[in-house]
Amino acid sequence: MSDIEVPGKLAEPAAEPALISLNKVVSFHYRLAEVSAQGEREAWREESYGGNPLFYIHGFHNVIVGLEKALEGKAVGDSIEITLQPEEAYGVRQPNSVQRVPIKHLQFPGGNKKLRPGMAAVVETNKGRRNVVLVKVGKFNADVDFNHPLSGKVLFYEVKVEGVRDASAEEIAHGHVHGAGGHKH
DSSP states (O other), rough: OOOOOOOOOOOOOOOOOOOOOOOOEEEEEEEEEEEEESEEEEEEEETTTSOOOEEEEEETOOOOHOOOOOOOOOOOOOEEEEOOGGGGGOOOEEEETTEEGGGGGGGGGOOOOOTTTTOOOEEEEEEEEEEEEEEOOSEEEEEEEOSSSTOEEEEEEEEEEEEEEEHHHHHHHSSSSSSSTSBBO
16 A cells, blocks of 8 residues: 555536537427417427427527527526517418318328318428418318418427537538437438
8 A cells, every 4th residue: 555645637627518509409398388369378289398309400490480599599408488479480370371282182190081171281382391281171172271380379488408519511511400309311
């Protein structure tokens, strides 16, 4: 045994937490509710808790603009609550967004064959896939609303930041997250 004491290694200063900014991959959990005309928060409409968090690249408008602005500068562990007006969320409802579409061009989640007004569907357009809501259903055609189902709504979000990292050059070039939380090449 030696009487010589070896000093312990000095602790390195803690790294600054990564803050949400342009080109950062962000993961978060959320809960979403509509806000009534009287200003009351309604029942939770959707949430990610109990499942996987959502991932996006900050600055690419992969989430609604008001939420992206509210998350700017936040770090892992931060939580926010925010009420967003339609202009900051899914936009105001466009009154001329109902169009007649052949039913054969509509895709339904779960392959549902009993079509009813209010059902969600997907249609391929010359601008990509669009979510639509059935307004009126005929034998061969359906009138569909191209407004997002949450357009024109005031929304309340609770969000907790789960992760922040630098996006890879490939993710930035493609404009979306790859790997965990994103798509697999």
